Amino acid sequence: MTATLENPTAKPATEHAVRLAGVHKSFGQGQRSVVALAGLDLDVAPGEFVCLLGASGCGKSTVLNLIAGLDKPTAGEIELNSSRPAVMFQEAALMPWLTAAANVELPLKLAGVSRSARKTRTGELLELVRLGGVGNKRPHELSGGMRQRVALARALASALHTSGESASRPSLLLMDEPFSALDAITRDVLQAELIRVWRSTGAAVVFVTHDVREAVRLGERVVLLSSRPGRVVQEWQVGEGADEVALVDTINHRLREVISSHAAA
Structure with missing residues (x-):
């Protein structure tokens, strides 16, 4: 038995499964308010596997919550052209x-x-x-x-x-660091399994991680967010045959730059 869409390779009827345009998100009010996201733009195509990467507290999980409809943006637009998103968290729950x-x-x-x-x-x-x-x-x-x-x-x-x-x-799966609590061997196995399942189903995936190697291994596209308030600072396409080691080094270098610039601000 297999669980697949009727035709996962067919050309989608829409250009994107989800689109975020100029999204801002603040928590609290007045001087105690915290700006989590500031002008974030992101498109995810039907069937695309996108990894959101960034330092802790940069708003990665907030992005998933907004897409899932668990929270509302303070400003900006979220256009959802998928079926109801499904969410998978760090804990199996x-x-x-x-x-x-x-x-x-x-x-x-x-x-x-x-x-x-x-x-x-x-x-x-x-x-x-x-x-x-x-x-x-x-x-x-x-x-x-x-x-x-x-x-x-x-x-x-x-x-x-x-x-x-x-x-x-199109179907949309949101994953918030689902393998981070697992041991290294189990994590490697489940990463490979996730790729297999994704290819079988044709669902779009937005996968949050702070692990650069995991992002490069899984994603077709890696999106780096700035430190809080979060916004997209750079993206990388991960094509077949890509030099993953070199790409990991490049992204790690850019991530360190982002974190350093935030600390110096």
């Missing part, structure tokens, strides 16, 4: 009393998908993340890496479920 399969099935159940259809879809997604044999296990019976696979399957269940007008819109 699974329901401990539900089995792995029931956790994956939950967003489909909430969306009103029929029992038979969601059981079929859940089985496909667990197979896609290589957990076909553990659907009856609860989170405490799974390793950290396996729990993140379940969380990925659950996010895909939400991102790839489309109906009505949204059926023709």
Whole structure:
């Protein structure tokens, strides 16, 4: 079984899955207000894998929250041309009393998908993340890496479920440092698995990380944000056959410049 879009390689009907134009975000009021984002512009094409990179506190997670609709920008525009975005966080955040399969099935159940259809879809997604044999296990019976696979399957269940007008819109998956709490070996395995799953589904991905190597390994495009307040300062395309070692060095150098200039301000 596989979980794919009907035609993930077809030319999308829209030019972007999400577009942010001149987005500002402030928290608080008056002298105590904190400006998290200041004039951020970002386009993500349907099916594109974009990594947001930057120092801690630069607004990366704020960008995801705004795209997901969990918060509203103070100013600027966010145009969403995707189905409802699905979000995957650093912690798996699974329901401990539900089995792995029931956790994956939950967003489909909430969306009103029929029992038979969601059981079929859940089985496909667990197979896609290589957990076909553990659907009856609860989170405490799974390793950290396996729990993140379940969380990925659950996010895909939400991102790839489309109906009505949204059926023709591209899928969008938002990921906030989902592998940072895992050991190095498990992280490497799940990075490779994520690339495989992304290619299988055709979903657009916005992936937040502070790890330059992870960004270069995963992303088709790496977007560097300035230190707070966040705005895009530079982007790099990561094509097939790219010299990843050289690109990591280049981005690390630029990141250090951004952090140094902020500290000196």
